[in-house]
Amino acid sequence: MTHPADQAYLRTRLAILRGRLRGEEALNALMGLPPAALLESFGLMSDADLARDRRLVSFEQSLLQLWLDELTTLLRPLRGPAREILMQWARRYELFNLKALIRGKLNGMPAALIRESLFRLPAFLALDHERLLQSDNVEELLLRLDNTPYRSLAHQARRRFAENQDPFLLDATLDQYFYTELSHRLRPLEEPDRAAMGELIGRIVDRHNLVWMLRYRYNYALPPAQAFFLSIDHGFRIGRARLARLVEAPNLERFLEGLPGAIREILGGATRILVIESRLKADLAAYADHLLRQSPSVIASVFAFLILRYYEINDLFAIAQARVAGLDDVILREALHPEIREAA
Template sequence: MNSAINQAYLKTRASVMSGKLVDETDIKSFLHAPLQTLEQQFGLGGLSDRGLGEAELNRVIERGLINTLMNELSILLRPLNGSARDILIYWSRKFELYNLKALIRGKLHDMPYDQIRESLHILPSLISLPHEQLLRTENVPELLRQLEQTPYEGIARQARRVFEEKNESFSLDATIDQRYYTGLLKHARNCDQDDQPTLLRLIGSLIDRQNLPWLLRYRFNYKLSPSETYYLMAPSGRQLQADLLKQLVNMQEITQILHALPAPLNEQLADTTSIMDVELAMGERLTHQARRCLLFSPSAVTRSLAYMMLRELDLKRVFAIIQGRVLKLDEQLIRQAADIKLEAQGV
């Protein structure tokens, strides 16, 4: 198929798949829908009958979410090649980074081989790490050295330098995340010129969504220095560019940082009272941007990426409801986990 046919096919496919996305009315209805029906609808049939403990339930639900996303990603990848295909594959590598972090934690805490192995997700070969080979490594530095021979080379090299310097898990996890988003931005800039404008806006919004909560947590919860915090930021978001981030990390109060944000971001966050509120508000902005891209972007790959991002957010909320109901949690806790706003409850 030529490029025009690929674009038309992919736009149509993304449009059809967007019918799977859920709105706030759907989300609220799931709170009281028959649990077995809900499990069946989202590929978790029989979950409530298995008698799983909380840890195993977490793994089963997370695997269900990832499997659903990987199956849908494979559909969107079919007509793609080159840089458009590469960026969708790179986005999906975030799920294999869950496995990388599990491997690292296991090595750091001397967990048994079988216990680490059980915690890993089975992912498609195009993004999967060599699990068995990495499980046999003696320690974290060796694991990261071997990872440098894979498509995760850039993440692994920087992570190994940080670990050898600091020898602790927090900086290692933060570096892995930072390098992932840096790589995502690099892949967007390698895409065709026609795709770049909306693609960079979408990924810039995603990076802003990560950077601002990171900045606030690193500075005020973890008490990192301005330079340490800036080092762990992903570069070049949509509104939070590098020069602004340098200014923000040197501020001494959360309210000062929020007031210094560019409009209309500072107006939207003016009434937030906690880092969690900031994170939720930034998530809403990202969702709004992704929905606009899905509906109106002239770039088929941007529409496809927007769909995958929205589908992931939806499934996380749905699975939080299913998990809470299986565990028989209080409804208010389930609402909080699924990000169902108080004003949407009619109370």
């Protein structure tokens, strides 16, 4: 259990950090700025120039650095299982880098181009990307993971890659590993942390499973058994038995009919996968905000803040990227809020 003095420190820091979250109204106001003004506010140039893409990468890195700085502040008083589970969540950026490395090798991209797509991470997170970049192919890259904390992932990924070299199957393997490791780190936590974190992680897993099972089954036309094989354990409302039944549904509508009532209520009758994903994200964000303000578990409150900041960073970067690409207001708003088109 976290020491009372450390809990007080974390509650104080969280109160300050929560006040720095922009919120939906502020993001909508940013979208309403003229393109030139918005890009200037982000430190990006609105005119065409060779440095613009590099500035966009720099902006993304500055957003990531904000998240990492806040993470470091919140980790400072933590030790043991509480620190470990939050560190595992931070490793999602390592996961993104691994996916970028694998995609780059599969597509035969030059090492310099792959390097530019990687997040620059602090030493406590980063794998030896240079060593991985020197791999001739995906098989060698996965072999080079053997001497890293990702040894078990490497074995599993190599086996699946030998069976099927489809990149999205490798992506699914990485996701399974990440969420399984996250769930395993629940066990050593004491109450009330274990229960609060278990529900939050379970809700994240539900969202991931629901969106990706719909894509696997009805966009990619994977057989039920293969789609289920790519799912993740430890959902909160959608357990393994129910998920196994859901993927047998002949179409998306029947799948949605079989969901628990609480999730159907969240979806509000949506049948487009983008809208379903958006509504699940909004529900998870609302639940995270509730935990941040009221959870008896300070660890769950920290985790909730990191989720909310992560969502905000993604939205900010999407807004900047859209403006740099010259997208108009309607397209930008629909991209961030697909339900707008659903209601039209």
